[in-house]
Amino acid sequence: MKVLRAGDTALLVETGDVATAHRLNAALRAAAIPGVVDVVPGEQTVLVVTDPATGPAVDLDRLAARLPGLALPADAEDDTAPVEIPVVYDGEDLDEVAELTGLSRDEVVHRHASASYTVAYLGFSPGFGYLTGLDPALHVARRESPRTAVPAGSVAIAGPYAAVYPSRSPGGWRLLGRSDLPLWDVTRDPPSLLRAGTRVRFVPEESP
Template sequence: MKVRRAGDAALLVETGDLATSHRLDTAFRDAAPPGIVDVVPGERTVLVVTEPGTDLDRLAALLPGLPLPDDAAGGADPVEIPVVYDGDDLDEVARLTGLSRDEVVDRHASADYTVAYLGFSPGFAYLTGLDPALHVARRESPRTAVPAGSVAIAGPYTSVYPSRSPGGWRLLGRSGLALWDVTRDPPSLLRPGTRVRFVREEQR
């Protein structure tokens, strides 16, 4: 674990792997040292943002000895996301992968996922665990508006668009579950380390 300064009020912790990033993020949120105002985990890093004037050298010296939990998810059950698989790109994904529509859906819905990190837009979770057979590139031409709740894949990730936004991921279906709600605490349903499962629903 390497700790570097990131400006005058932050530290960048190089964890080396996703699991350690999740465990460190959980440790900070469960018992953060004084002066920390935000923690932003990435795939191999954790950005620790502090209050102005915090002694960064002292904080950096504390980090290697911070106890890390064994399981970032704390043994919690996976979050289940209901999906109607009728996405606009489902046929194209089937063609690109050489699978049938049903095989694409079955592979997507049968996998176990973990939130790697949040980014792109509030509540947008990059989920790892996608079947390698479904690894397809983003669309060459992004859509100007993807509806909220759209379930999509791109490269090794899958996600659910938490709000209407531009996007170039390939759409497999849609969910009515609210991933981002400003009236909820916290607003994002998902956080790094959360386990996720997609549950197939019939079209209504």
């Protein structure tokens, strides 16, 4: 574990892999260190943000020295049942993905729906989880020109990741289908259905 400075208020911890990032994330949340306002897991990192203007001042040197010794939980992956996301597979890019991968439309859907996914981290927009576990045969580059508006609920893939757009936004991922399951709702606590470590499955639904 390597601890880097991110300015004078934050530390970026390199964990080397996503599982350790999730374990460190869980340990830091449980520790609730005074003065730490945000703990942000990345693909192989955890960012620890303090805010001296609002909370107690934090000695970053001491915190940096303490982090590698923090007891990590054995496994931070969610042990509850996976979140099941119902999908109507009628996405605009389904034919294109079939062409790019050399698979049939049905085979693309089958492979997407039969994998088990884990949320690596969230970013891009509120509630947008980057899901690992996508079948390598479905790794396709994002579109050359992003769409200016992708509808909320769009089920999409790009590179090694799968995702569901939690709200309408611009986006360059390839759209395979859509889901009615609300991933993001500011009136709910927590507002995001997904968090780092959540396990996910996609369940095909017939088009209504």
